[in-house]
Amino acid sequence: MEKIKVANVTKIFGSQPSLALQLLGQGLNKEEIFNKTGQAIGLANVEFEVQAGEIMVIMGLSGSGKSTLLRCLNRLIDPTQGNIWIDGVDITTLDHDALLTLRRQKFGMVFQHFALFPHRNIRRNVEYGLEIQEVPEEQRRLKATQALKLVGLEEWEEAMPGQLSGGMQQRVGLARALAVESDILLMDEAFSALDPLIRGDMQEELIALQTRLQKTIVFITHDLDEALKLGNRVVLMKDGQVVQIGTPEDIISSPSNDYVKRFVESVDKSKILTAKAVMIPPTVVAYLNDKPTTGLLQRLKAAPLNGLLVVNQDQILQGMVRLEVLQQAIERGDSTLQSILETNIPEVKPTDSLKQMIALLAKSSLPLPVVDKQRKLQGLVTEHTVLTALAKRGDSASAKIGDSTVVKLVKKGD
Amino acid sequence: MAEEQVFTIPKLPLDEWVEQSLEFVTDNFAFITKAISKLLGAGIDNVVAGLMYFNPGVLIIAFGILAWRLAGRNMGLFTILGLALLWNLRLWESTMETLTMVFFSTFISVSVGVPLGITAAFYQGFYRVIMPLLDFMQTMPAFVYLIPAIPFFGLGPVSAIFATVIFAMPPAIRLTCLGIKQVPAELIEAADAFGSTNRQKLFKLQLPLAIPTIMAGINQTIMLALSMVVIAAMIGAGGLGGEVWKAIQRLNSGMGFEAGIAIVILAMILDRITQKIAKSYEV
Numbered sequence: 142m143e144k145i146k147v148a149n150v151t152k153i154f155g156s157q158p159s160l161a162l163q164l165l166g167q168g169l170n171k172e173e174i175f176n177k178t179g180q181a182i183g184l185a186n187v188e189f190e191v192q193a194g195e196i197m198v199i200m201g202l203s204g205s206g207k208s209t210l211l212r213c214l215n216r217l218i219d220p221t222q223g224n225i226w227i228d229g230v231d232i233t234t235l236d237h238d239a240l241l242t243l244r245r246q247k248f249g250m251v252f253q254h255f256a257l258f259p260h261r262n263i264r265r266n267v268e269y270g271l272e273i274q275e276v277p278e279e280q281r282r283l284k285a286t287q288a289l290k291l292v293g294l295e296e297w298e299e300a301m302p303g304q305l306s307g308g309m310q311q312r313v314g315l316a317r318a319l320a321v322e323s324d325i326l327l328m329d330e331a332f333s334a335l336d337p338l339i340r341g342d343m344q345e346e347l348i349a350l351q352t353r354l355q356k357t358i359v360f361i362t363h364d365l366d367e368a369l370k371l372g373n374r375v376v377l378m379k380d381g382q383v384v385q386i387g388t389p390e391d392i393i394s395s396p397s398n399d400y401v402k403r404f405v406e407s408v409d410k411s412k413i414l415t416a417k418a419v420m421i422p423p424t425v426v427a428y429l430n431d432k433p434t435t436g437l438l439q440r441l442k443a444a445p446l447n448g449l450l451v452v453n454q455d456q457i458l459q460g461m462v463r464l465e466v467l468q469q470a471i472e473r474g475d476s477t478l479q480s481i482l483e484t485n486i487p488e489v490k491p492t493d494s495l496k497q498m499i500a501l502l503a504k505s506s507l508p509l510p511v512v513d514k515q516r517k518l519q520g521l522v523t524e525h526t527v528l529t530a531l532a533k534r535g536d537s538a539s540a541k542i543g544d545s546t547v548v549k550l551v552k553k554g555d
Numbered sequence: 556m557a558e559e560q561v562f563t564i565p566k567l568p569l570d571e572w573v574e575q576s577l578e579f580v581t582d583n584f585a586f587i588t589k590a591i592s593k594l595l596g597a598g599i600d601n602v603v604a605g606l607m608y609f610n611p612g613v614l615i616i617a618f619g620i621l622a623w624r625l626a627g628r629n630m631g632l633f634t635i636l637g638l639a640l641l642w643n644l645r646l647w648e649s650t651m652e653t654l655t656m657v658f659f660s661t662f663i664s665v666s667v668g669v670p671l672g673i674t675a676a677f678y679q680g681f682y683r684v685i686m687p688l689l690d691f692m693q694t695m696p697a698f699v700y701l702i703p704a705i706p707f708f709g710l711g712p713v714s715a716i717f718a719t720v721i722f723a724m725p726p727a728i729r730l731t732c733l734g735i736k737q738v739p740a741e742l743i744e745a746a747d748a749f750g751s752t753n754r755q756k757l758f759k760l761q762l763p764l765a766i767p768t769i770m771a772g773i774n775q776t777i778m779l780a781l782s783m784v785v786i787a788a789m790i791g792a793g794g795l796g797g798e799v800w801k802a803i804q805r806l807n808s809g810m811g812f813e814a815g816i817a818i819v820i821l822a823m824i825l826d827r828i829t830q831k832i833a834k835s836y837e838v
Contacts, residue, residue, distance in 0.1 A: 242750065254741060270750075272744075
């Protein structure tokens, strides 16, 4: 279900928005409009939607309009033009009171620099959203404690924000947003101010929390690695415009233009790409009862592969025969592959990352079979395919993208 | 004579305009000011009488304990020794009169000034009007306020308090406004994101965070009030200023010094205690 729908949203900062809108309609770009009118384009015709239970990452460099866009969703900033629907309600038409109610019921927000209230202790910080809604004291205390438990800070209820480290403060920020039990979490560069180790921990914790709570999360970041790690889908922005929307794999393997391409080059693709995305079809396979023939050997050499994958009638993987062992068997005149089959071979799942495969390929030079849950052969991965995938700048047409494959990274306690 | 030859343009009758408008106000609103005067006068008399009812020794100990609780042991000790010296110098009653006037003027300044400061923080238009007015109030020589005070409230402590309030209120307004404006925009945004109303933002966030700054303003107001009630002795306000005034009239330096040191002691006690209170609110 669509939780958030953003249609044709434009934000213009300045005193003559209508003039700027007109020029924008004529197809002028941000810089030209600024030079002509002095009006700054914050967002230009942004469109996307977020499904319930999805982590949508909005990614862009500073000045790309990502923070403005996030603030339009709860109207901390009013869009100049366009509509935003939350659960089917067009929020751009709400009056002040309805807007306050909307913010109370639908949103929790986490900020880059935590924005904890320095005069309130941790518990009272977490209670803030509930206090605003005039929830009775006992109840809000209970909910605050629960939220603090979720982020592992129940021991710190009475501490003041200044006594906590950055990472802990942001956990409090997260607890404050969770305590109101709203469906949507808005996270504005929530982990950007943390040091890399803590940031990694927080990202994993967020993924773990998300599997339990199933919120709709809109997460802003300028860090592509973070975007690809957290996002079910990613909106890439530049100069107030959406450049590309897609799953992390879409963005890595088929960047829509040079801008995205340049971006993607610096990413550690081995963490993002999965076996399913890089594997090649199993063109040369044999059955257990096949006779070792020179024809088989030649096809193998032409592929080129140094191992022969063996399956049964149902395409279930049985094992592998090494090239040199096959050659010896032909010379001996064996009648089946049975006797020379190696059954204890490494294999990978379609969702495994390149990184995991590289580790396996480093140990032996044999091709890695990719099998599904029933151990049915899906494809294979060799050193060559891995290197090609890593070297690819995303412009090759042969990129095979899993339709909705979501990169699931190692999750804590999962 | 020379001046009259240079100027051919007639002098602006600014003095007459001010006189006339003040006269108009006195003629038409004197009943209000007189009523205030009566009420406030009675209040001051009662408080002073109340303070004088107790044995000074008992009060000194009580003030000492209060200072100790609010600002620490050293301040408690200083308060007791300082006030004991004033008692010994036979300045006890004047000190109590001055203290009472400072208390009343501060109370009025703060209860008018803080709301004005809050208003100025929220309404840019009001801010633009009131800030130059505050500059005016603070730079106009303090003595000038004494003159119109007399027709309004008559000679005595009430006129002194009127002039003192005008002189001492600006820092309360200014620093309240500043304290509220200083609350980081990020915190305001956080409060907004959770759906706070303006009133909730004010009472749950802006005012609590502005308190240290507001307290600094109150501290300044108290100090200005003390300096002004001394000056106001010229219109018969009495108190320690009255002692200084007497000493000037008699050219008696010794007596002047005694009254002077009493004012210094009182100022130090009030200043240190309010500063400590302001600090205790800091996060």
